[in-house]
Amino acid sequence: MLTFIARRLLFLPVVLIGVTLLIFVAMSFLSPYQLVSTYIKSPEELKNQSLDDLVRKYGLDQPVHIRYMNWMKNLLKGDLGYSVSANMPVTEAIAKRFPATLELALFATIPVVMGGIWLGTISAKHYNKPLDHFSRVFAIVGWSLPDFVFGLILLMLFYGVLGWFPPGRLSMWADSIVLTGDFVRYTGLNTIDALLNKRLDIFWDAVRHLIAPVITLAYLWWAYLLRITRSSMLEVMNKDYVRTARAKGLTERVVMNRHVRRNALIPVATVSGSMVLGLLGGVVIVETVFDYKGIGLLTATGAQQLDYTLVLGTTLFYGLLLVLINLVVDVLYAIIDPRVRLE
Amino acid sequence: MKAKVCSLILLLTLCLSVSAFAAPFDPETFIYVSGAGSPQTLDPAAAYDTASGEIIHYIYDNLFTYVGGDLDNIGPMLATEVPTVANGLMSEDGRTIRVPIRQGVKFHDGSVLTPEDVKYTFVRAMLADPAGGPIWMFFEPLLGVQTMRDVIAMVGGPEDFADISEVDPAILRKAYDVVDATIEVDGNDVIFHLVDPYPPFINILTKGGSWASIVSKQWMIANGAWDGNPDTWAKWYDQAIEEMTLYEKGMGTGPFKLETWDKSGDQILLSRFDDYWQGPASLKNVVIKNIPEFATRLLMLRAGDADAIYVAQQDLPQVRDIPGVTVVDGLPQINNTVLFFSFTIPIQGNEDLVGSGKLDGNGIPSDFFADVNVRKAFCYAFDYEAYREEVALGAGEIPKGPFPQSLPYVNTEQEYYYHDLSKAAEYFKKAFDGELWEKGFKVGIVYNTGNTARKTALEILEYNIESINPKFQVEVIGLEWATVLDKLRSASLPVFIMGWLMDFPDTHNFAVPFMHSAGTFAGYCGQGLIDLAKEQFDELIAAGIKATDPAEREKIYFELQRLYVEQAIAMPYIEPTTHRVMRDWVQGFEYCSAFSANFDLYNISKVQK
Numbered sequence: 047m048l049t050f051i052a053r054r055l056l057f058l059p060v061v062l063i064g065v066t067l068l069i070f071v072a073m074s075f076l077s078p079y080q081l082v083s084t085y086i087k088s089p090e091e092l093k094n095q096s097l098d099d100l101v102r103k104y105g106l107d108q109p110v111h112i113r114y115m116n117w118m119k120n121l122l123k124g125d126l127g128y129s130v131s132a133n134m135p136v137t138e139a140i141a142k143r144f145p146a147t148l149e150l151a152l153f154a155t156i157p158v159v160m161g162g163i164w165l166g167t168i169s170a171k172h173y174n175k176p177l178d179h180f181s182r183v184f185a186i187v188g189w190s191l192p193d194f195v196f197g198l199i200l201l202m203l204f205y206g207v208l209g210w211f212p213p214g215r216l217s218m219w220a221d222s223i224v225l226t227g228d229f230v231r232y233t234g235l236n237t238i239d240a241l242l243n244k245r246l247d248i249f250w251d252a253v254r255h256l257i258a259p260v261i262t263l264a265y266l267w268w269a270y271l272l273r274i275t276r277s278s279m280l281e282v283m284n285k286d287y288v289r290t291a292r293a294k295g296l297t298e299r300v301v302m303n304r305h306v307r308r309n310a311l312i313p314v315a316t317v318s319g320s321m322v323l324g325l326l327g328g329v330v331i332v333e334t335v336f337d338y339k340g341i342g343l344l345t346a347t348g349a350q351q352l353d354y355t356l357v358l359g360t361t362l363f364y365g366l367l368l369v370l371i372n373l374v375v376d377v378l379y380a381i382i383d384p385r386v387r388l389e
Numbered sequence: 390m391k392a393k394v395c396s397l398i399l400l401l402t403l404c405l406s407v408s409a410f411a412a413p414f415d416p417e418t419f420i421y422v423s424g425a426g427s428p429q430t431l432d433p434a435a436a437y438d439t440a441s442g443e444i445i446h447y448i449y450d451n452l453f454t455y456v457g458g459d460l461d462n463i464g465p466m467l468a469t470e471v472p473t474v475a476n477g478l479m480s481e482d483g484r485t486i487r488v489p490i491r492q493g494v495k496f497h498d499g500s501v502l503t504p505e506d507v508k509y510t511f512v513r514a515m516l517a518d519p520a521g522g523p524i525w526m527f528f529e530p531l532l533g534v535q536t537m538r539d540v541i542a543m544v545g546g547p548e549d550f551a552d553i554s555e556v557d558p559a560i561l562r563k564a565y566d567v568v569d570a571t572i573e574v575d576g577n578d579v580i581f582h583l584v585d586p587y588p589p590f591i592n593i594l595t596k597g598g599s600w601a602s603i604v605s606k607q608w609m610i611a612n613g614a615w616d617g618n619p620d621t622w623a624k625w626y627d628q629a630i631e632e633m634t635l636y637e638k639g640m641g642t643g644p645f646k647l648e649t650w651d652k653s654g655d656q657i658l659l660s661r662f663d664d665y666w667q668g669p670a671s672l673k674n675v676v677i678k679n680i681p682e683f684a685t686r687l688l689m690l691r692a693g694d695a696d697a698i699y700v701a702q703q704d705l706p707q708v709r710d711i712p713g714v715t716v717v718d719g720l721p722q723i724n725n726t727v728l729f730f731s732f733t734i735p736i737q738g739n740e741d742l743v744g745s746g747k748l749d750g751n752g753i754p755s756d757f758f759a760d761v762n763v764r765k766a767f768c769y770a771f772d773y774e775a776y777r778e779e780v781a782l783g784a785g786e787i788p789k790g791p792f793p794q795s796l797p798y799v800n801t802e803q804e805y806y807y808h809d810l811s812k813a814a815e816y817f818k819k820a821f822d823g824e825l826w827e828k829g830f831k832v833g834i835v836y837n838t839g840n841t842a843r844k845t846a847l848e849i850l851e852y853n854i855e856s857i858n859p860k861f862q863v864e865v866i867g868l869e870w871a872t873v874l875d876k877l878r879s880a881s882l883p884v885f886i887m888g889w890l891m892d893f894p895d896t897h898n899f900a901v902p903f904m905h906s907a908g909t910f911a912g913y914c915g916q917g918l919i920d921l922a923k924e925q926f927d928e929l930i931a932a933g934i935k936a937t938d939p940a941e942r943e944k945i946y947f948e949l950q951r952l953y954v955e956q957a958i959a960m961p962y963i964e965p966t967t968h969r970v971m972r973d974w975v976q977g978f979e980y981c982s983a984f985s986a987n988f989d990l991y992n993i994s995k996v997q998k
Contacts (some may be wrong), residue, residue, distance in 0.1 A: 077875045078870060078877040079874055079877075079878040080869070080871040080874065080875045081877075083870050083874045084493075085521065086521070087438075087870070088426075088837075088871075089840075089870070089888060090872065091437070091438050096520060096521060096536075097874070097878050098520060099520035099536075100520050100521050102520075103627060103629070104518045104629075128629070129633055130429075132652065133429070133631075133637075133652045134631075134652050134653075139652075139653070142652070142653035143653055151740075160800065193691050193739065198684055200682065201685065201688060201982075202509075202684075202688065204451065205688050205692065206688045206691060206692070209692060212692070212694060213680075213685045213688070213689070214654075214688075215654070217694075218418070218420055218676055218694070219415075221654065221656070221658075222674065225648075225649050225654075225658060226648050226649060226658065259958035264405060267798060280719050294571060319551065319794075334681065334682050335682060335684070336685070337680045337682065337685050339653055339654055339655060352871050357481070358805070377675075
């Protein structure tokens, strides 16, 4: 297994160089004056700006291969460049925005996976019965609803009407403590940092801000996991060993939990891996609606403004995540199903 | 079943317990939720966008201010008097301006303002001169040039250079001496020496001009800014904005101190400066947060979590009837929105906009808009009233030319274009000696995607022009801003729309970008307009800014306005007004069209109703 992991990790730099090269090739289609839009973001900012001066100042007139070499040189020194759209160095932007996304992903993964598997199991157990139809319709409605619509409905209901779950990551009062007080930032995850600082009030405030985006994400993903779990369960339920388990007189609960569900989880693990990767990569619309400043929103804003240093930096980061999470999923296969041997 | 009931109770308890942490009304904290972007820099020498100007407004003071927001009433701020010829602080020829500096004013670090700080502010800004920044406004009146590069060339240095380290140090020293000589400290006064009379110079130094915010020399040097040495300034010349000392710091004499710029949370926290020379503000804390999503901002306003929010004009109807929310609209702005024509359009590689590139019914020739009849026909084809009422929702004035009507020296009686399709047809028939009417044309007209108001303006034009003659084809095309910028640079857009926000309230600030051969828009409108401007406008513009007699200035700007309209150089179609949306507990709101700040927070207080 260790050899397998080492081989996959060795593959990582190749993947990362590949994706950055692709971005630079795509960039070569843009003129220096298109790239200068990073610095002049709207027609209203086009005051007495000398476009040529800006192009020269930021080296946008240099050939793409020169820019790539310069960028690589800086990368080897650990410098990913400066992001104009984020107003900070790219490494700092990723370090500050990723914990927000990680926190959201951590809180969302449990209800998404548990709920999806539970719904899938119910559907399979009550195959073609009203409960199966109901859970499928319930989940498919979630899958069909645009996330900004469902997010806004939740925001309207839980914040606009009930005043329970406001947007953002923290309330203003909590923000002012976190930003200006003696609050120590250990992880960048508000809930964990609040507990480590023994600030239960800030912990609850952070949880309060997480609930609505988590519900939105969960509802959107349930249909996906339900379908995978359901079909996988139905397939496993017809296997000989399940019939044997029932013939042995095991209770239905034991048959379902130990023999059916466990074996049906392999495809679910694959899907869950890509889902976690999706969550960690940031969920732009949910982050926008709930003003949740995560890495997805950061990347999307950077891409819209042709902020190529930021796009390159976040792409590198995503590449890293992609390889690592796929690795974890492969290892999980072996744990879930001992018949799978990574070697 | 029991477990399910317990879970439900637990969930409800959780919801109720978290809701208990909702913030109570705080009369000392003001939260403004903007949606128009975050600041690019907090350095007054580099900031040239409104989001940056807003924050700088609260941290710094200027030498002068507009009293009660009245643009005709300039009063002293860090100066003790406003220089005039009458009070002897301005020379008869308007070229020497003496400014007495207020004593006992403290910076946020407790140090006391001196005239040396004032001189350092301006000299440091000129020597730094970040590309694309606002410092041309100091160079033009003080030295008659636009940039530090021009100063270097003026003293015998290279016309162009890739890096300032290539320039001979002796030349750099000469350039420094020229800049340094423009401002002099004499006892407790600062004296500005102008190259020529420049009537709006005092406006450039007045509050609202973030570039003229006074910084602390001592603090700046201690924090790594230019050290005041005549031979070392090049090290700080044209730095990347994030490398400049004040990029994310603030040290002024203004009513609020910068606490933190939380970039990852897209918000800025300010706190009251208790030693403010005019007395402390009523508000203790200020949060300015950027949330692009309107629905989120709206809910925050409704919930009272925001004291004021940014609302785009088209969203205004959604906030008008919310209980507890005040909408102040119809606030005058000094800006205009203009549809420009390119006088010389490149054909090659531009086929998507100019079609065949010939006058054959399937495109337009390069000099299509060089024919004044075509421009006039376009101007008569636009329905100004419909746009104002239906798109701008009544918020704005129909222009009378390139100069907003609230500026001085604008002829409000100037005859202007109006919607008249028969007149449009008449001019189309005259264009290209009747050939245009016979053959027709096809043209692509461009807006930057996302700007629905501009798209609608172009659609109004499209509808009207196509209804005049079936051979006329106009296609409204949306392009990404980056592509628009690229095409502007090569003057490739036959028609495009831009707005111009005032830098300082003087007609000159509109005459140069709109009409001068070296102005912002001439470069985007092709050589044809540059040649015309050189021939007819440049001399008048130069005379207008040098004239000190108001009657003479009026005559010159009236003439420029007349020429612009008569020749239909472009089509200004709206002078938009603006608005503010706030909770009704916000008291003391005062508006000044020259300020970048949405709220002059020094005067604001919160009183719960």
